[in-house]
Amino acid sequence: GESVGLHLPTLSVQEGDNSIINCAYSNSASDYFIWYKQESGKGPQFIIDIRSNMDKRQGQRVTVLLNKTVKHLSLQIAATQPGDSAVYFCAERGTNDMRFGAGTRLTVKP
């Protein structure tokens, strides 16, 4: 069946470095993707989204890249800060739901 998954369950980076979180998807018909950030004890929070007709989209310190050829999605965080420590989920829009991967835990070391 179709699935959304993440390459790495954990990622540790030094404060100030750039972070890259990866996601693989298998449903070539998916037309919309979202990255969510979930801090401990809170619900997921929307970070950035991208439609399948785009390759790249930038926000404030975050960039999402979409490679439809290899069905790969990535989230880049520039100048990672301690407040960026959280679990990051990519999500793929299905018919009536968003399908989420297991998440990557990002830890920022001071």
Added chain:
Amino acid sequence: GAGVSQSPSNKVTEKGKDVELRCDPISGHTALYWYRQRLGQGLEFLIYFQGNSAPDKSGLPSDRFSAERTGESVSTLTIQRTQQEDSAVYLCASSSRLAGSTDTQYFGPGTRLTVL
């Protein structure tokens, strides 16, 4: 309200008891979703409401789970005869789901359910 709210924030219950979880979506949002998140895992879709249409119940794990929504307002998720494996955080999300919209879902803080 300003965001999606859920109550209670925490619920501890004994195995076999029924529980009811509440979600208040963002005002004006026609779509409402329930998800389950087990410890250290991703989000598992449970049920979806869109306006007055019949809900999509395809994600409900068993007939012990049910949910209702009155119009485009509050929703309740009911779990009957709770089991220990029901222990999880239950998240609610709402979206505007308007034509041409990107259907971004906004999540509540969740209800942490612990079944002893």
